[in-house]
Amino acid sequence: AQSVTQLDSHVSVSEGTPVLLRCNYSSSYSPSLFWYVQHPNKGLQLLLKYTSAATLVKGINGFEAEFKKSETSFHLTKPSAHMSDAAEYFCVVIPEDGSQGNLIFGKGTKLSVKP
């Protein structure tokens, strides 16, 4: 069965410093991977997705993620954190039997940004 593991439940950075949110996946074939963001008391918004095209995926708000098959990783990065980036981030995979597109979510990483 496919799954994703978010290695950090909480990441704290200072404004203007780089952000790294780590995600590893398990899959017997090339998966479809996503990062979603949830701001406090808000719904979920897609940041970016990987579906076997370019391994470096650029998303909204300056975020990007790199698919590394050899490391089974899909880490999310941003060169410079902004206060508005403080939110919960979810790494997501679509299971092997993806005909209905059911998403499997990681447990989330809470990003805090200090002034």
Added chain:
Amino acid sequence: DTAVSQTPKYLVTQMGNDKSIKCEQNLGHDTMYWYKQDSKKFLKIMFSYNNKELIINETVPNRFSPKSPDKAHLNLHINSLELGDSAVYFCASSQGGVDTQYFGPGTRLTVL
């Protein structure tokens, strides 16, 4: 215009009651979903539905039932509410497969 909308945003009710949450999407998508987010922020699929097939997560109690009056709506009915049903429920829609899912704003259900 909101792409995926849910009503109500907040729902507070007593144990044992029956309640419904409505979801509507104006994106013309074929597939709609319900997810549950627990108090630890963990999100889990409950149902996915298109006009051909309903797929139910096996862990979902049969007190929960999705109802789709048309392609743009997938409502969630919950019978005999229990304390453990308290959570945030998200509706989503997509064209199916690996296409991007668009989420509604969520409905926070509190069972007293």
